[in-house]
Amino acid sequence: MSEATSRRRAPAMSPEQRREMIVRAALPLVVEYGTSVTTAQVARAAGIGEGTIFRAFGDKDALLAACMAEAARPDDTLAHVEAISLELPLAERLIEASEALRGYLSRMGAVAGALAASGGLRREFPPEAGGKRAMNGREASMAATREVLAGLFEPERDRLRLDPERLAEAFQFMTMASGRGVTPLTSAELVELFLHGAYAGGGREN
16 A cells, blocks of 8 residues: 555645644644754644645745744633633632643743744744634733633622732733742742732731
8 A cells, every 4th residue: 555545634624624733733843843843744743645734834934833823822721711610719710720821821932932942933923823812913912811811800809909900910920920930939829929918827017
């Protein structure tokens, strides 16, 4: 049996579905190899012919740009945060949100770091990238994140010192910074510090 006939045939998909499938297969390879990844490697991982990649993206640079755009797309993470039950205590809601956001930042950083370390992208994100929320750049993504985080604070609005929107912004920036440093805070430590401050027992300095 020839290689062409032994290779698993790609299922019937729309062009957009095929591109998404190829990007999903390519992302772990991009993290491992950066810009040195080959279309042949991606084709093997996706179980398709190499020509299918070129028909879907045109060239490898377009594929790499699509991979970076997918890694930067926050749709799934924001949907996860939006789905957190408001019946949970606030601390548990924020821990789950922190874990989701930090996972997203870690994945995005892994892809961006691998590409940068191996020469960087030679092509900008494709204009159609952005998914269901049609994100228009980093500021729009940050704003959407603040919006879903504010929803987690809303049930306690009458008990809060600040509006949910302002607390969401503060929590967002703390989450982004908390994974850095020599001894990064865990999500539970971050939420404890955010809700109760630095003093043990919630006390204040005289």
